[in-house]
Amino acid sequence: MSTCLDYYHAVEHLARVAEAKTFASLIEKRAWLDNMKKLLKKAPPAVFLAELAKSRRRGNAVIRREYAYFKTNMSAIDYARLSREKQPIGSGAIESAVRRIVNLRIKGAGTFWKLENAEAALHLRCQLKTNNWSMFYADLLNGLAA
Structure with a gap:
């Protein structure tokens, strides 16, 4: 998985x-921004950057x-490729996961943690929530047996 x-x-x-930038009108500014947002989302990053570079010369x-x-x-801005690969281009899913996996467990009312215990609990919770528990547990047992 690549960075986005x-x-x-x-x-x-x-x-x-x-x-x-300087524009003749608000309509021109909005049109430029709409066009650049489309390029950012649909074009290869090099095409987007080439168009943005035109502003930089006068900027x-x-x-x-x-x-x-x-x-x-x-x-990290190759949104066209990420969309083709059905990868998310926003951070909403990650932010939601932080809330569900981290905040609800670690930041509960009346809950206090030592840093090392919180980190260990989060590691275990992430293994469980990402369906990696079986592999994690097997690795743990193998490590203890070694």
Whole structure:
């Protein structure tokens, strides 16, 4: 599984570019942003970056910084490939899992943990919730027998 930058987080960075650019009208700005969001989501990262680079040439420090951000994260913004592979492009599922797996167990009302115990409990809970318990338990037994 490859790393993916949350699409909606990436769009926030793209919106910063739109705010920093000069447009003749609000309609032109919205059209540019809509087009760039489509490229970000559907085109290969190199195509998106080439189009964004056109803004960078005329751009200010904000635009140059955001361009560098996208270039640095180029391997994590291949949303077209991720979509073809049926991979999530947002972090909602991960954030939900953190709530379900971590917060409900560790941050319960009146619950207090020592750091090392919390880490051990989370490790066990993650094994259980990802259906890896049998493999984890077998590895544990093998380790104890060795």
